[in-house]
Amino acid sequence: MQTNQIRFNDGAAYERYMGKWSQLAGETFLDWLAPKAGLRWLDVGCGNGAFTELLVERCAPAAVAGIDPSEAQLAFARTRAVARVAQFSLGDAMALPFPDNSFDAAVMPLVIFFVPEPARGVAEMARVVCPGGAVTAYAWDMDGGGFPYAALLAEMLEMGIEVPAAPSADASRIDEMLRLWTSAGLQAVATREITVQRTFADIDDYWTTILGGPNVSARLAAMTAEDRALLKARMRARLPTDAAGRITISARANAIKGKVPS
Numbered sequence: 001m002q003t004n005q006i007r008f009n010d011g012a013a014y015e016r017y018m019g020k021w022s023q024l025a026g027e028t029f030l031d032w033l034a035p036k037a038g039l040r041w042l043d044v045g046c047g048n049g050a051f052t053e054l055l056v057e058r059c060a061p062a063a064v065a066g067i068d069p070s071e072a073q074l075a076f077a078r079t080r081a082v083a084r085v086a087q088f089s090l091g092d093a094m095a096l097p098f099p100d101n102s103f104d105a106a107v108m109p110l111v112i113f114f115v116p117e118p119a120r121g122v123a124e125m126a127r128v129v130c131p132g133g134a135v136t137a138y139a140w141d142m143d144g145g146g147f148p149y150a151a152l153l154a155e156m157l158e159m160g161i162e163v164p165a166a167p168s169a170d171a172s173r174i175d176e177m178l179r180l181w182t183s184a185g186l187q188a189v190a191t192r193e194i195t196v197q198r199t200f201a202d203i204d205d206y207w208t209t210i211l212g213g214p215n216v217s218a219r220l221a222a223m224t225a226e227d228r229a230l231l232k233a234r235m236r237a238r239l240p241t242d243a244a245g246r247i248t249i250s251a252r253a254n255a256i257k258g259k260v261p262s
Helices: 011-033 050-059 071-077 118-128 150-158 174-183 203-210 217-222 225-238
Strands: 040-044 063-068 086-090 103-109 129-140 187-200 247-259
Touching: 011 050, 011 071, 011 103, 011 129, 011 187, 011 203, 011 247, 040 050, 040 118, 050 063, 050 086, 050 103, 063 071, 071 086, 103 118, 118 129, 118 174, 129 174, 150 225, 174 187, 174 247, 187 203, 203 225, 203 247
Parallel strands: 040 063, 040 103, 063 086, 103 129
Antiparallel strands: 129 247, 187 247
């Protein structure tokens, strides 16, 4: 594993670490989009299928294609009930393996900050969506502290443990999203913020969850037992806890939508 890259090789661990968060934000995102039923959707960077599942449950699509560069994530996605409706395949967000005008809507759920060249990714979505169709995304506000595990990363950094960063974190800012969408020629562009909360049963529930995080797992595994215990103690002291020991964390995402010119 290269130390400067984030690897997504465990669909089940990702489900607990980030899939639940994706669906929490995705609920509000889809309410905002309010898409009609019967559309042909493309899920770019579908990962383990967390958002794809929500999309099928909520939007009654005519068809869904999901692409991702991780075969391990796709293998997990194919175990979901949604695989009866969605087709999952390997693919690159910057070179989508579909003809022009293949879909009615495309979405990048928590993906754009991982795309090395976000402008190419947005242009590719605009290419494969038919005229009048929607090009959409939502992403944690990485630069603004909206990432669900921002406190964990801050504590690790204070301990001298550097965690691989998303290569295009600035693409999650609303102003940069607006620039990307308008530069791609998309029209009727609109944005909004999405704030969600997730509750963990206790510090052990939180800790077990973060151990499977693709951006932190290798660093945590490389730490000594003493340093891991110290980090866990620091997180216990830092995270808000109620009388029953439950930990509730907020996260903030930026969302955007635009239309392909007719």
